[in-house]
Amino acid sequence: MSSSSATKHKKLHIALFPWLAFGHIIPFLEVAKHIARKGHKVSFISTPRNIQRLPKIPETLTPLITLVQIPLPHVENLPENAEATMDVHHDVIPYLKIAHEGLEQGISEFLQAQSPDWIIHDFAPHWLPPIATKLGISNAHFSIFNASSICFFGSTSPNRISRYAPRKKLEQYTSPPEWIPFPSKIYHRPFEAKRLMDGTLTPNASGVTDRFRLQSTIQGCQVYFIRSCREIEGEWLDLVEDLHEKPVVLPTGLLPSSLPRSNEDGRKDSNWSKIAVWLDKQEKGKVVYVAFGSELNLSQDELALGLELSGLPFFWVLRKPSHGSGDGDSVKLPDGFQDRTKGRGLVWTTWVPQLKILSHESVGGFLTHCGWSSIIESLQYGRPLIMLPFMYDQGLIARFWDNKIGAEVPRDEETGWFTRNELANSLKLIVVDEEGKQYTDGANEYSKLFRDKELHDRYMDECVAYLETHAHHEV
Template sequence: MFESRKPVNTMASDGKLHIVLFPWLAFGHMIPFLELAKRIAKRGHKISFLSTPRNIERLPKLPLNLAPTIALVKLPLPAVDGLPENAEATSDVPTEKVHFLKKAFDGLEPGLTQFLQTSNPDWIIYDFAPYWLPPIAAKLGISRGFFNAVNAWFLAFLGPSTNMIDGSDPRTKLEDYIVPPKWVPSDSNLAHRYYEIKWIVESAQNITADVLDTYRLGSAIIGCEVLATRDCEEFEPDWLKILQELNKRTVLPVGLMPPSVQDSLDTNDPWVSIKGWLDGQTKGSVVYVGLGSELALNQETLTELALGIFEKNQVGVEIPRDDGDGSLRKNSVADSVQLVMTQDKGRIYRDKARGMRGLFGDKIRHEQYIDNFVEHLQNHRQIDKR
């Protein structure tokens, strides 16, 4: 029911851990999970990275020095009515069909269970989707970690995991989500824009899901023994504390895991050519437009974005949108870019960005977070089954 590129052993005789990583079927999840896998493997531990065949084949190539310690295990994705053929990731399907992918993902349960039974790992680190996994791992005596591939504030904004499961979230109206929730710091402005929460609610109403995402996430958190998040104390100390208080679980930041081109010797890697092109450009001459890997803009929005960039050819930040429908206009694009890059009142943004550069690029600091996380895994694995 599963296929591995190399044999997977049980607990090594030298005391090293065997850790299974099981991400959700989206490359925005799989890639951070793979980065975490590589960093743990660098410390000599055995990794089994589980996903579906097409996703395994589309992952970035492993560094040659880590290939012997990371097993890429293929779990065949069951066919589901409504899911297009060969669709194995969210990038393969439109938003309105992602719930079919989740239904197919739930069909991985038997294959995953068999793998866990035969490979006898020390830990399994999983994503939000497999709400059914924690009880299985607990029954097999396998320690359980939940990995949040984004910042701590995201989970903290959602509230206690118990609320996600029993539906007791006090926020019941759209208007409740456009103000900060009561459990966040009083000086925080963390809230949805109206068009954001409107889109979320309308999208949910158009989809008949067997299991709600909030239930999946809440079950994943409640079933874990440690909650790891892609964050660091220097960046979000308050949110890390809130996340732990809300969920009554040990919360461990694993650092920001800044990528390294040197991790791969593959000259065909797209990033190698992209970086080469960037290195050849004049400083301050390139505009980066961050839209997300799967966002589909309509033609009007795309045109307004392009016109705004061309009108003020500088580097931009988040751009104000219409609060009702989320649309943007070229003037708002141009004004935002000009504010941050040229005007005196935008100096605070420029200074902040320079200050963050040192933190985000401090690989030694972020490697220490991985050391602390791995030490926790070593000290808290279940040993009664050995």
């Protein structure tokens, strides 16, 4: 028997280690489930509290997926029980990164004891590739960011960095970079570029820049998985390979989530039944769904008053960090707002089943910060977007999709400020106005691609096939 056919059936042990943010943890869990469906053993590593908060894993896969808890060390300035970005305000995240550095020993001991065939990791553990290499364990970087955003941030290859020197000036971020060889609208607005330079490109309290983390984890991996697909970002995926000089860049597909069956979502079903009753009473295609993730601590006033001024029914998920500075202002609303919008609008302050809400026929638009997972979930159901990006890659994603499936709220370029009138007009443009129909049509057109489970499963099948044939233990 040839060695290739002999190795084809060998069951692997694959560990996954996402960054401490649920926008990262959930896509990593989707990858874990797909690997387990192929019969491989999976160890999913995070901290105890994050493991407890995971969605229920389908019973058919539980024998193959082990949830591995590594305690997060206590560090100064990080509130007790804060184990994910959703637990803290944005300015506390550097301390979460310090705590994350303290997971190195636990990860190292796990890898030594269990000796998995692969570890699939995120951008944050810059110390992990050398440990894996020393132990003879193959490692893969999985990026939950899309290919065009990755390209915007430039190269991590030592050969390319000298040619494309890291940008140090604000204006270098406010136009498409020189290394993009085709027409592109991807750039940061000045207010986004300022946040980026402050938050990711300069050393923070952790003493390590996000750029260094990316450079170490991308250059240290054998294969670079990216949450994208060729149907949307073919030329960008080719450019990622060229910029980073990785021999292998593999798209995972979009990993679209399926609507949970009621028995998989039990403890939160009571939430959904109350929400469903409210949505059922609304006019088809007229509700604005509003959700900005849990990291943003934005001023609610103009947002609330814009929703009120629009006259549209709305469902607003307004979550404050579950721990943190104790700043109750993060959910303070204008005086009388909830009385004036009673019946027309609903403000929800606990967990919601976002996918179920987006799938409801009463939803006519999604006011979003443009996180990649949110875009994927919205487009699965053809919901057009009212885009209000704030940080990281959100502005880049908004530019990529602007005028295809939605429109950005006009804002002050320097401060990011917007007025209630601009917000109200943007909401009405997407949900009510005739000229906004093009965005709904565009979103419906993309929904076929975004919910094509077979297509995205094929991408993941190729990724698993790569893992099967390239593990160090097979060499």
